[in-house]
Amino acid sequence: MNLNLRNAVISNVSGNTQAQLEDTIVDAxxxxxxxxxxxLGVLFEVIWQNADRKDKQEMLETLENGLKK
Incomplete structure (x- = not known):
């Protein structure tokens, strides 16, 4: 079932512009x-899988700082 959810989410946003993707995230x-x-978890998974080590470190720092507030 999770695989179907992943495929559905990816299918629904594939080909979207950056503005459309941002609208999807903000609306959610x-x-x-x-x-x-x-x-949102599926979208984050795509981001994580396509990020280099530096970008992953930046995301982790942002997440850590955001959770301290």
Missing amino acids: IQSGEEKMLPG
């Missing part, structure tokens, strides 16, 4: 709906 966060979290 602003809605505050729990059902949106798996989709």
Whole structure:
């Protein structure tokens, strides 16, 4: 079932512009709906898998700092 969710999310956003992707992310966060979290997780997985070590370190630092607030 998780594989189907991944494929569905990726299929729904494939070919989207950066502006469309940003709108998708912002809408999902602003809605505050729990059902949106798996989709955001899939998008984060794509980001993580395509990031180099420096970008991953920056994301981890940002996450760590964000969780301290």
